[in-house]
Amino acid sequence: MFPAMRVKIVGLDPHQQYYIAMDIVPVDNKRYRYVYHSSKWMVAGNADSPVPPRVYIHPDSLASGDTWMRQVVSFDKLKLTNNELDDQGHIILHSMHKYQPRVHVIRKDFSSDLSPTKPVPSGEGVKTFSFPETVFTTVTAYQNQQITRLKIDRNPFAKGFRDSGRNRTGLEAIMETYAFWRPPVRTLTFEDFTNMQKQQGGSNFWSSLVITFGMSV
Amino acid sequence: MFPAMRVKIVGLDPHQQYYIAMDIVPVDNKRYRYVYHSSKWMVAGNADSPVPPRVYIHPDSLASGDTWMRQVVSFDKLKLTNNELDDQGHIILHSMHKYQPRVHVIRKDFSSDLSPTKPVPSGEGVKTFSFPETVFTTVTAYQNQQITRLKIDRNPFAKGFRDSGRNRTGLEAIMETYAFWRPPVRTLTFEDFTNMQKQQGGSNFWSSLVITFGMSV
DNA sequence: CAGTTCTCACCTAGGTGTAAAATT
DNA sequence: AATTTTACACCTAGGTGAGAACTG
Numbered sequence: 001m002f003p004a005m006r007v008k009i010v011g012l013d014p015h016q017q018y019y020i021a022m023d024i025v026p027v028d029n030k031r032y033r034y035v036y037h038s039s040k041w042m043v044a045g046n047a048d049s050p051v052p053p054r055v056y057i058h059p060d061s062l063a064s065g066d067t068w069m070r071q072v073v074s075f076d077k078l079k080l081t082n083n084e085l086d087d088q089g090h091i092i093l094h095s096m097h098k099y100q101p102r103v104h105v106i107r108k109d110f111s112s113d114l115s116p117t118k119p120v121p122s123g124e125g126v127k128t129f130s131f132p133e134t135v136f137t138t139v140t141a142y143q144n145q146q147i148t149r150l151k152i153d154r155n156p157f158a159k160g161f162r163d164s165g166r167n168r169t170g171l172e173a174i175m176e177t178y179a180f181w182r183p184p185v186r187t188l189t190f191e192d193f194t195n196m197q198k199q200q201g202g203s204n205f206w207s208s209l210v211i212t213f214g215m216s217v
Numbered sequence: 218m219f220p221a222m223r224v225k226i227v228g229l230d231p232h233q234q235y236y237i238a239m240d241i242v243p244v245d246n247k248r249y250r251y252v253y254h255s256s257k258w259m260v261a262g263n264a265d266s267p268v269p270p271r272v273y274i275h276p277d278s279l280a281s282g283d284t285w286m287r288q289v290v291s292f293d294k295l296k297l298t299n300n301e302l303d304d305q306g307h308i309i310l311h312s313m314h315k316y317q318p319r320v321h322v323i324r325k326d327f328s329s330d331l332s333p334t335k336p337v338p339s340g341e342g343v344k345t346f347s348f349p350e351t352v353f354t355t356v357t358a359y360q361n362q363q364i365t366r367l368k369i370d371r372n373p374f375a376k377g378f379r380d381s382g383r384n385r386t387g388l389e390a391i392m393e394t395y396a397f398w399r400p401p402v403r404t405l406t407f408e409d410f411t412n413m414q415k416q417q418g419g420s421n422f423w424s425s426l427v428i429t430f431g432m433s434v
Numbered sequence: 435c436a437g438t439t440c441t442c443a444c445c446t447a448g449g450t451g452t453a454a455a456a457t458t
Numbered sequence: 459a460a461t462t463t464t465a466c467a468c469c470t471a472g473g474t475g476a477g478a479a480c481t482g
Contacts, residue, residue, distance in 0.1 A: 002473090002474090033436085082438085095437080095438080096437085139437090140437065140438050140439080141436095141437070141438075142475085148475075151474080151475075152474080152475070155473080155474065155475095156445080156446060156447095156473090156474090157444090157445060157446060157472085157473040157474040157475095158444090158445075158473085158474040158475060159444080159445050159446075159474085160443075160444035160445045160474070160475085161444080161445090161474070161475055161476080219449090219450090250460085299462085312461080312462080313461085356461090357461060357462050357463080358460095358461070358462075359451085365451080368450080368451075369450085369451070372449080372450065372451095373449090373450090373469080373470060373471095374448085374449040374450040374451095374468090374469060374470060375449085375450040375451060375468090375469075376450085376468080376469055376470080377450070377451080377467075377468035377469045378450070378451055378452080378468080378469090
């Protein structure tokens with residue numbers, strides 16, 4: 001999956017052990033098609049039947065709160081497939097559907113049955129974060145030129161398709177000289193999240209947990 | 218370092234957590250030179266002054282005894298350097314000296330000060346294994362054709378230097394068709410080790426620890 | 435014919451020994 | 459003269475979109 005989701009985590013217990021995991025859930029019950037002349041995704045019927053749930057457990061798991069908080073947690077190794085019989089542990093999605101990635105922070109002492117092929121457990125030791133700007137629509141071929149350009153311009157592995165003849169604009173050219181530049185990040189506190197989800201309030205333990213999202217572009 | 222050291226471990230407590238680490242210690246206090254006409258390494262003076270000790274902590278650390286015992290533990294990412302100012306965490310050695318790799322099994326509850334830049338602690342919670350057949354002499358350029366051929370024939374990354382014109386012998390040709398072939402392994406029990414090292418006896422906890430060595434060729 | 439699969443050239447990233455050049 | 463460093467071609471391994479081929 002590119003761009004990869006990247007998060008910064010604050011407020012964990014430095015000495016407690018945690019798993020961090022991602023799953024990807026349907027946004028609605030619809031199938032979509034892209035209408036080129038209006039540049040919009042339109043509903044094209046009901047969703048296909050749901051697929052076996054998969055969870056991507058971040059490869060740095062298990063790690064201490066301290067370790068997680070000292071790094072940007074990147075999900076750039078997460079892979080997607082439309083093959084419902086996949087045996088590579090990839091996350092299985094339907095093409096032409098809308099999905100929302102979720103980040104789960106799972107306390108070790110609560111993770112008795114954490115598995116790549118079972119839904120993430122819910123309860124006191126697990127907190128889940130979603131960032132609405134990361135909703136995406138799955139395709140098997142790109143439906144418009146903007147997304148193709150984003151992919152080619154931002155993914156190092158697609159360098160071979162960059163049109164070096166096409167000149168960058170003045171601003172872009174300047175940006176390129178700042179190799180360390182990163183787009184602005186957005187911060188979402190656990191309180192924001194609980195409000196958004198109309199959740200009934202978290203334990204003290206989690207009250208300071210903050211997770212910040214930035215795209216890896 | 219190629220060929221990489223690979224070990225199989227038996228007899229750990231499946232539910233206990235362990236680090237596994239490697240360091241490389243001088244075999245003697247001498248510097249060597251290779252005498253081509255006799256195909257032998259000869260003493261060529263006293264060793265250079267010792268170098269800051271480094272430890273390679275196996276990247277699968279920290280893991281349970283169960284996890285360690287279920288896999289072949291391979292040290293193929295271990296890197297060597299002759300640069301005493303190295304800041305990449307590589308193990309620093311002198312060229313033209315004889316060295317012996319050691320494998321350390323370190324119980325988590327004993328590993329308070331385990332660090333890549335400090336000597337491995339010794340004591341009740343740490344057991345160390347050496348395999349005399351892994352002694353090697355460091356060089357900056359290969360000193361004889363046999364070692365060059367071993368490196369080129371056995372290391373996939375050196376495939377570009379293989380002389381596909383030179384025909385394999387009948388036996389070698391047959392061997393090559395068995396992709397899964399591995400050289401015989403040698404088993405060393407902790408008792409063997411204690412005898413060899415004239416150690417004063419281990420705790421019950423470790424009495425069944427066995428470590429088996431095989432080269433990754 | 436919209437959607438999917440497959441093969442391919444072209445990249446990133448990094449592990450090899452060679453041979454020339456530099457060092458001591 | 460022996461040893462070490464450096465630039466380089468050639469690999470492994472795997473992530474890209476293009477475009478042809480295929481599917482229903």
